[in-house]
Amino acid sequence: MERAIGVIDSGVGGLTVAYELMRQLPNERLIYLGDTLRCPYGPRPELEIKAFTWEMVNFLLTKHIKMLVIACNTATAFTLQELQEKLDIPVIGVIQPGARAAIKVTKTNHVGVIGTLGTIGSEAYATALQTIKPEIAVTSLACSPFVPMVEKGILQGEQCLSVVKESLLPMQKIKKMDTLILGCTHYPIIKDTIQQVMGPKISLISSSEETARETSIILEMKGLLNKPNEVGNHEFYTTGNLETFKKMTHRIFAKRMESIQPITMYRTVI
């Protein structure tokens, strides 16, 4: 069997990246690990995020993955560089792909970023954007209530709308901004509500879609793409409650489940 792509996340947000990987790279096999037991990572101190991320990485290395996708913005902000330096497989995070897509899309050169407290505090998106294009203006906002809301399964409806509305109030006042990066992999799950609140003129950038595309580029460049019809079952692991995790996975993947390779789900201790 061909080697798999490893995907790590603090919980279920990374499933949006996993789904895009399965959709854009249907010949590839995934091994996903969501640290739902210790989610959210956003408000945790840097050292703890680093330690937890290494625990996840070490688990996946025992599965002989050929590439690592850090499908969590907070973990990317604090560990990407270190992992790229220390591992001998390609490592990609979710921040640079989102930044590059925003640079491509924005016409006003004013980009907004929403994410967890950790991601926003790290200024990783502003750095990624301005390293490539210094004239980009960046407005950042931490939306702390979003991750716990999504992990509870509140993905639409009145309560969701009111939380999103209230959190995004400061963003709606930024006149020149034309592009908003969903700087947390949980946010694409409530993308429709965010678009409704921000209005149709704002282009939303989903790090998940963009990261899947950049994974495709890197696998091709390194000659690591699977050949068609070699796909085995995907393996999805959670450190938390297996039933909750199964329910959320089915909910996020919705009806698309039948069109993808079978997924086997496990609970694990790391």
Add this chain to the structure above:
Amino acid sequence: MERAIGVIDSGVGGLTVAYELMRQLPNERLIYLGDTLRCPYGPRPELEIKAFTWEMVNFLLTKHIKMLVIACNTATAFTLQELQEKLDIPVIGVIQPGARAAIKVTKTNHVGVIGTLGTIGSEAYATALQTIKPEIAVTSLACSPFVPMVEKGILQGEQCLSVVKESLLPMQKIKKMDTLILGCTHYPIIKDTIQQVMGPKISLISSSEETARETSIILEMKGLLNKPNEVGNHEFYTTGNLETFKKMTHRIFAKRMESIQPITMYRTVI
């Protein structure tokens, strides 16, 4: 001075890639070579296209470029693999970026491709699309009148509309297609007319924008990105008439010229 990105094209079509490179990577310096004297490449035999492309590449290698962008679909179709094998700098073409973007965008898994006779005949887009995602259906169409029309400077108006309408007639009958790849770097110049003819429901993919974005990824991965404020003047070369080339460059870049680094233009023999 930092080393430049080399860009080659059969004529002025590659200027759309050059423009996107300057917009998305404002810290980088370009050396562009357009073989306007021998344009179009589309209807030429494979061996001739290969020979002409190597002549362009050899010219740019004397300028110590750090990366090569083949901004011509026809040249990419016939020479990308060979150039990637033989050069010791990263080489990128315009076909794979367009294919990957189309895979990201399509919801119906039915993608259209328009290009020159050479590009369409090579089936390079169908191969690129189906290698990554075998279930993608591809409908291809050669639009031979577009390149000569654009090189003549007919970029809008009645004549342009009627040529585009007539050429795209077979494409408009494909019901399930939701995404159309502009598989020739001349085509983004008449993108508005193509969109008008195809209607708002079809997503147009510009290889130019996508190639610039993938160039950004590769430069970052290889640690080759320039630091801010180190940009020298861009150099643009044509093998044809310098005045015509200058006029076309100004026309394609339009008012955006003031916001980019100065360009020095030369006529050259290769």
